[in-house]
Amino acid sequence: MTETDEQVALAVQGGAANRFGELVERYEAKLLRYARKFLLDPEDAQDIVQDTFIKAYENLQSFDTSRRFSPWIYRIAHNEFVNALKKKESRRTVFTIDFDTLFPYLQAVDTADSVALERDTRETLEKHLDKLDAKYREPLILYYLESMDYREIADILHIPVSTVGVRLARARAMLQKQAKGQNIYE
Amino acid sequence: MSEDFRDKVMAMIEKKGVAMRPRWHFILLSALAAAGILILVIALLYVISLAFFFLREGGAWYAPSFGGRGWFVLLHSAPLLLLILVAIFALILEILVRKYSFAYRAPLTMSLGGILVVVFLGGFVLAQTSFHRRMEFEAHHGYLPPPMGFWYGSMFRPPHPPDMRRGVIVMEEPGRFVIIGPDGEGTSTVILTPKTRLPYGEDFAPGDMVIVIGDADGTDTIRAFGVRTIEERMEIQ
Numbered sequence: 001m002t003e004t005d006e007q008v009a010l011a012v013q014g015g016a017a018n019r020f021g022e023l024v025e026r027y028e029a030k031l032l033r034y035a036r037k038f039l040l041d042p043e044d045a046q047d048i049v050q051d052t053f054i055k056a057y058e059n060l061q062s063f064d065t066s067r068r069f070s071p072w073i074y075r076i077a078h079n080e081f082v083n084a085l086k087k088k089e090s091r092r093t094v095f096t097i098d099f100d101t102l103f104p105y106l107q108a109v110d111t112a113d114s115v116a117l118e119r120d121t122r123e124t125l126e127k128h129l130d131k132l133d134a135k136y137r138e139p140l141i142l143y144y145l146e147s148m149d150y151r152e153i154a155d156i157l158h159i160p161v162s163t164v165g166v167r168l169a170r171a172r173a174m175l176q177k178q179a180k181g182q183n184i185y186e
Numbered sequence: 187m188s189e190d191f192r193d194k195v196m197a198m199i200e201k202k203g204v205a206m207r208p209r210w211h212f213i214l215l216s217a218l219a220a221a222g223i224l225i226l227v228i229a230l231l232y233v234i235s236l237a238f239f240f241l242r243e244g245g246a247w248y249a250p251s252f253g254g255r256g257w258f259v260l261l262h263s264a265p266l267l268l269l270i271l272v273a274i275f276a277l278i279l280e281i282l283v284r285k286y287s288f289a290y291r292a293p294l295t296m297s298l299g300g301i302l303v304v305v306f307l308g309g310f311v312l313a314q315t316s317f318h319r320r321m322e323f324e325a326h327h328g329y330l331p332p333p334m335g336f337w338y339g340s341m342f343r344p345p346h347p348p349d350m351r352r353g354v355i356v357m358e359e360p361g362r363f364v365i366i367g368p369d370g371e372g373t374s375t376v377i378l379t380p381k382t383r384l385p386y387g388e389d390f391a392p393g394d395m396v397i398v399i400g401d402a403d404g405t406d407t408i409r410a411f412g413v414r415t416i417e418e419r420m421e422i423q
Contacts, residue, residue, distance in 0.1 A: 017206070020199070024192045046191075053195045054204055062212040102294045151291075158290040 005069035013061055020060070023069070024053050030146065031077050037141045038081050040130050041088075048084050052077045074146075074156045078138070085134055098135075100163045121172060128178040136171035139164055219282060226279040227305065230272060234309025237268040239318035240343055245352035245397040245416070251385045252399055252412030259399055265344040276301055351376070351398045351408055352416075355390055363390060365398070375407045376400070383412035390415065 003011075005023060012020045031052060035045035056076050063072050122144055129137055142148045142156065143164075154161045198204075241247040246263035249256035280298045283289040289297045325335035351374050353365030366373050376398050378388075390396065390413070400410040 013206075013209075018196070021192045021196050024195045028191050050191075050195055050198060054199060054202070057199055058204055058207055059212075060206050061209040062207070154291055155287065158284070160291055160293045162293065 006065045006067075009060060009063055009069050010065045012057075013063070013065070020053075020057055023056075023073075027053075027070075027073055031073070034074070034077060034141055034146060035081060037129060037145060038134065038138055039084060044084065044088075048080055049077070052080045055080065071148075071152050071155045074142070074148075074152075075158075078156050082134075098159070100135075100166055101159050121175065124175045124179045128175055131178050132171060132174055136167055136174060139167045140171045140175075143168055219285075223279065223282050226275050226282065230275045230279065230305040231308045231312055233268050233271050233275065234305055235312035236318060236337060236342065237265045237272070238310055238313035239322075240265050240268070242313065244344060244346060245350060246344070246347065248397045248414060248416050249350065249399055249412075251414055252383050255411060256399060259347050259350050262347050263344045263350075265342060267342050272305075276305070347399075349399055349402060349408075349411075351400075351402075353396065353398075355392050355394045355396060358390060358392060365396060368395075373406060374398075374402075376413065377407060377409050378413065379409060382410045384414070385412070386414045 005026060008019055008022050012023070028049070031049045032045055035049050036042050039045055039048065052073070056073050059076070063069065125140055125144055129140065132140070138157065139153055142153045143150075148156070150161050150164045153164045157164070238247070241260070241263060244263055246260045249259040249263075252259075276298065279301055280289070280294070283297070283301070292300070321330065321334070322338045324330045325338035328335070330338075351365060351367075353367045353374065355363050356366050356373070357364040362375060362377050364373050364375050376396075378384075382400075394415045395417075396413055396415050398408055398410050398413050400408045400412070402408045
């Protein structure tokens with residue numbers, strides 16, 4: 001029987017450092033996909049994901065093995081990716097004061113899209129993702145490509161669950177506008 | 187590809203001599219964060235209760251029972267410096283707790299609002315005890331070390347509104363009475379008119395501690411807009 005990520009992490013914490021490679025293998029493809037879609041730069045993606053794994057290794061003792069490993073490593077990846085974007089876009093601030101996280105929103109329900117709607121959204125997303133701001137790109141990637149729920153996304157981005165819903169709704173609307181050839185920031 | 191990548195990461199860890207940070211490092215960081223949070227909560231409770239204490243001691247706390255003008259007196263007497271400290275401490279506390287899921291999962295206004303509600307309630311309760319009165323007494327007699335005594339100096343005290351008096355009745359006549367300040371400093375003659383608001387009745391007697399707001403004519407006479415007793419009684423010095 002395959003060991004869970006958490007069991008492998010526990011073994012690494014206990015001294016089996018070589019087993020960290022198993023975790024790398026399990027998350028390599030997922031984090032590379034996340035990096036390529038989020039950073040929009042396939043060349044940098046590999047290096048940044050490598051740095052993510054190194055950072056994860058350094059901080060592995062802080063991981064609580066009674067919780068899920070996946071949001072933990074995605075959180076590290078998120079931080080690395082945001083830092084990379086900040087370096088790259090030094091003249092533009094990637095995330096400043098985020099008014100989306102200030103107030104409560106009613107739109108917090110994790111609504112399962114219909115299969116057709118989800119397929120359409122995925123198709124539009126593949127075509128137009130690069131037109132969106134990083135702030136809206138990221139929840140879309142995590143929700144549609146990494147199949148995470150609102151709470152997991154909230155834990156990775158450290159934002160309220162209701163804000164995840166709001167950003168996804170806005171991002172979908174932007175994608176639809178983009179698909180129709182309209183300016184998404186009007 | 188997968189094995190290549192895995193080997194590359196593992197080789198890099200080895201080559202760079204990357205070591206796992208020990209568990210105690212994270213425990214220490216968590217303990218420091220927890221200590222920081224605890225210190226800030228205590229500081230907030232202290233400062234807020236001190237603000238309530240100053241408002242009660244100055245009498246402005248009781249002024250809203252006279253209506254709009256009373257509320258104005260209360261706002262005018264707000265200990266601004268203490269409130270600025272509260273805002274700064276609350277923001278730092280919010281930054282410290284933001285890394286915990288209970289905080290980041292809630293909108294900023296709600297988690298910050300929650301912090302403020304809790305510390306204001308706690309501060310209000312603390313202000314009901316004799317803690318600050320004892321501390322103030324000790325500070326005035328030089329029994330407290332300077333950093334603590336400093337809080338009870340004039341710097342943090344709210345301004346005393348010119349149209350408010352607080353004191354003990356020392357003499358009463360129909361339509362007027364004389365009060366003496368709580369520290370025995372100065373007397374004021376309070377004139378009651380048919381328009382004077384008396385939210386707690388008009389049975390005043392010598393020895394009662396009262397709050398008066400009204401129009402002072404530049405002398406020690408004040409034409410009362412409102413008068414009320416406060417529960418606190420004080421020995422006439």
